[in-house]
Amino acid sequence: MASNAPVGKPTDMSAPRPPKVAGIDSTVPAPPHTAAPLTGVPSAASPSDAALPPGVLIQDRLASWVSDLTTLHELTERLIKTDSLDEALREVLGAGAALVGARRGMAVLEPADGLGPTSTIGLGLAHADLGTIETVPRGSGSYGRLLDGLPEAGPAPSGPSSTRPARVPEPIAIRDVRTEEGLDPRHREVAARLGYAASYALPLATEEAGRLGAAVWLYDEPAEPDERRRHLIGLYGRFATEHLARLLQVERARVRVATVAEELLPSRLPRVPGVRLAVRHRTGPQGGGDWYDALPLPEGALGLAVGSVSGTGPSALAAMGRLRASLRAYAVMEGEDPVAVLSDLELLLRLTEPARSATALFAYAEPAQRRIVLAGAGHAPPLVVGDHRTEFVETSLSAPLGMLTCWEAPSVELSPAPGETVLLYTDGLLRRTGEATDRAFARLHAAAASVPVADRSDPGAVADHVLRTLLPRGIDPAVEGEDVVLLAARFE
Known part of the structure; x- marks a missing residue:
């Protein structure tokens, strides 16, 4: 006492x-x-x-x-x-x-x-x-x-300075x-x-x-x-x-985790004629496995990808880095076939990360022809935003990578009109709203539909408007929650 x-x-x-x-x-x-x-x-x-x-x-x-x-x-x-x-x-x-x-x-x-x-x-x-x-x-x-x-x-105690x-x-x-x-x-x-x-x-x-x-x-x-x-x-x-x-x-x-996550992702987006790109990425306090990629391919094509690895922390970041690097290699070899790219990625995940699953979406885009072929594995569908429409791309339901013995899903083709923006995003964008899945999709659709006409020519402005509308309080990196990735591609 x-x-x-x-x-x-x-x-x-x-x-x-x-x-x-x-x-x-x-x-x-x-x-x-x-x-x-x-x-x-x-x-x-x-x-x-x-x-x-x-x-x-x-x-x-x-x-x-x-x-x-x-x-x-x-x-x-x-x-x-x-x-x-x-x-x-x-x-x-x-x-x-x-x-x-x-x-x-x-x-x-x-x-x-x-x-x-x-x-x-x-x-x-x-x-x-x-x-x-x-x-x-x-x-x-x-x-x-x-x-x-x-x-x-005061007098310092004796002993090595490193332990004193x-x-x-x-x-x-x-x-x-x-x-x-x-x-x-x-x-x-x-x-x-x-x-x-x-x-x-x-x-x-x-x-x-x-x-x-x-x-x-x-x-x-x-x-x-x-x-x-x-x-x-x-x-x-x-x-x-x-x-x-x-x-x-x-x-x-x-x-440190946020820095490592940023270093594992592209330092800048490529410049490809016929399309303009913008991305918004926020990492949670424990460091999740959400990622994105955009890489130029032969003959003026462009590969776009978003995905999420299960788990958090350094191990999830390491797995994310390995999957992203592998997907880039598969995209260069057989990017014209998004199903083949994701099939190869699924096989790699099953052999090297048997206890982990992942969602992914890969799109092969030809900006000159305004043509996109995409496939998704347990991932949310893209959203097309334009002057005359705001609609989700109809994709078939498919399991995440690593969940089945053999992953398989058909690809989908779409043709965005001039001036339309295609939004690719991870599930964290929906989960951060705190709403049920169907309501979160409805809010995302309403946010994209409300983009001012003056901002629709800038993919970065489109992404910012969607984030502000969907998450009005912003994304506090210190608050526990999902990572957020929003990749916007505007076709000229």
Whole structure:
């Protein structure tokens, strides 16, 4: 219990109305079950404590401990529900403001290893205010001193530098910006402009996680948190740093997976006379196996493909890369026959990935003749968008690759009119809507039919309109969900 004991007067957290700090009402609410202060009981630091019954002092001290622990429990419970770095930083700022009795603040995410990501979040501060604070010389600002001073803070323990834990610096309190010694004049100027008179900065760092950033809270009047509040914010800060470290690992893993996925896909779309291409691709946080391809073929032909490999993560990405590379080879050899291309791909998948399935659609296009021959394996049908029609291409039902002993399905031929756009997409576009399959298809059709006439000459504008209409909230890469691929081909 000693590690959780509050420092200072035991009645601070049990008073019916929290004390004011720097002229601001404390935002730390007293829990409804907290014991009220007993009449006539002096502070624990009073010399007359010895005259009081021991049970009274113990009861009051226990009530203070319970109140502090309850507050920390509620704040940490709220923090662990956050699942992104920015959301977590905002929660840390709000909880910290309640604990130290401040109204405004800012948090800076700047990992010491320099690998990013970096971010600056404000509480009660506009974007311009954050920019103004950042004009203060880094060595004069309290958060800047914490960020830059961590490697040299305190004697480092012995041992190899690669395994030596980082030393955590102490928080920095500036009780009065106007009278504090050693501050840069620019610091005082910015404080006067923004209307704050004091600050309290806390490192977001632990010996295990290292330095991740710093948070600073701003007071409207000269002040600093008392010892009890320092103790509470210190406990909360250590917990918050470990939570931020976990979110940082997840974010870095997501970025790496997204980078690998992008590298496995075409870096640019080919230029083929008679057709214009555009693509929109978003990868989920775990990295799915959705892919697309567009490759020029002999005699001015063009091969278009979209597909999806079952599973997520690195193994799905590796399988996706192998299938895409194989399909390109099959398309060059026998692209005129999409059924043969997918049959070869199915055989390869069954021999090399027996526990995995995949959907795929391959189209052999001759832009000069505006002719397309396509075949699909368990894949959603393409959508033709033009001035006079918006309709799905009628394809036969077929099983995904790897599901049957021998895959087989007939091909379909279509002739898009001049100015029409053919949309190829993966199932993730439909599943991201959260609707049942039939309703998702209906929404996709309505989105394509509502493309403005002025945008229909640009396949990229067509794709963007469909995405905005179908997914009005956009595609947050940090939110769990299917990959999305939308490949648009406009025929001249």
